[in-house]
Amino acid sequence: MKSFLQFRVLLILVIGISFVSCRDADEGIPDFPEGSTEYKNVWVQDSMKRYYYWADQMPAKPDYHLSVKDFFQSLLSPQDRFSYIVDTQDSSTYPRSIRNMYGFDYAILQLGNGDVVTVIKLVLNNSPAMNAGLKRGMMIKKINGTLITASNAEQLTSSIPNQTVFELTVGDWQNNTIVNEKNITVYYGYSFEQSVMSKIFEENGKKTGYLYIYDFPDGMTQTLNQKFIEFKAAGVQELILDLRYNYGGSVSSAAALCSLIPSGITANSQFITYKGNKNGGEVKRTFAQQIAYDPNALDFNTLHANALGLNKVYILTSNNTASASEIVINNLKPYLQVTQIGQVTLGKDMAGFAIEDKRKPKKVTWQIHPVIYKVFNANGEGGYSNGISPQIMVNEYIALPLLPLGDSNETLLSSALNKIYSKSAIYKSTSDQNGEVLFESDKPFVDVRR
CATH class of the missing domain: 3.90.226.10 (2-enoyl-CoA Hydratase; Chain A, domain 1)
Incomplete structure (x- = not known):
């Protein structure tokens, strides 16, 4: 998640984000009670009108009675894969992924011989995954005892961020098969900053x-x-x-x-x-x-x-x-x-930057991360x-x-x-060649509108 929160674009180029409203008096938007969902949605709309790259495509009459997340989604352009919103007082509203919760990622491949395998492609240093013994190149055979297949991979992956602990059956890849199988328990935790x-x-x-x-x-x-x-x-x-x-x-x-x-x-x-x-x-x-x-x-x-x-x-x-x-x-x-x-x-x-209510006291706890x-x-x-x-x-x-x-x-x-060094590329000639990617665990993270 951190990567998507770190754009340091020139803030003085735009009007400060402590504004209360940018609405014209004749827009006909009611004055909703402070603290209500509708009041928060009006603040979201005002913020987006000012900063959002596709502000001119926003609906003229959105439904203010929607939940804040659904209301925000209703404002977004079809071209926008990346804008998102979080409630700073509710951690459940933040984007979740296997990488930012556990410190690893994997890919599910269909090999040239038709077999489906799951390979760990990334393990962060000083992460829960590394501490549990996971390494790049290992194969995952099961998640919480369920054999991974092409048809259930996305379902299994989507369930992991809702857990604080899960079990993997992993092994090494030798001669086109998984050997040295073992069960590893991975706990939710913090991954330290990655060194260069x-x-x-x-x-x-x-x-x-x-x-x-x-x-x-x-x-x-x-x-x-x-x-x-x-x-x-x-x-x-x-x-x-x-x-x-x-x-x-x-x-x-x-x-x-x-x-x-x-x-x-x-x-x-x-x-x-x-x-x-x-x-x-x-x-x-x-x-x-x-x-x-x-x-x-x-x-x-x-x-x-x-x-x-x-x-x-x-x-x-x-x-x-x-x-x-x-x-x-x-x-x-x-x-x-x-x-x-x-x-x-x-x-x-x-690129963009975070928009939040700078009024004192703060009246809206939501924080917007729009494309700007x-x-x-x-x-x-x-x-x-x-x-x-x-x-x-x-x-x-x-x-x-x-x-x-x-x-x-x-x-x-x-x-x-x-x-x-002007050499010809040489790769092992195995059935692994040209493994087609069926699913990657980090896809839900990069499309944070999910």
């Missing part, structure tokens, strides 16, 4: 830096800067960014990462353009300006002093690459060659709501078991290394 993982690969005197970035929280510029100091000192000549599971986060942190890669940019080089509704207008931001919106960030000049000065970069992506990580891909393109490897990204070409801006790069390129397509399409599940992230033989990473 880096490695350096060398072949024939050419050094390649690898950087796995799980998300873009505010306050990560020190970490990024240190990684690039190490890359530069080692003489890294090529760079691979692994953003395959990165849902996004702070645009400022994304800008900081971008400032550390190409040559030929300055503090005043344009990084991003935000385009909002008639109230938000169009706003352009340089690298330095966008980075500075994180009050704890290192400044552009400090960061860029450690830039690798590259003219190309390789970026690993999946259908879960979203938001600020897509901004990295799109907004680097005016300044260097971007070679994307993997799958089409999610398609979150937009569409985002574009320095060349005015954006509009990737259907995702950004890679130049090199690679199925992460082409060979099982999945290897650890950062392993040079792991499918996506090896594809990038093969490209850099």
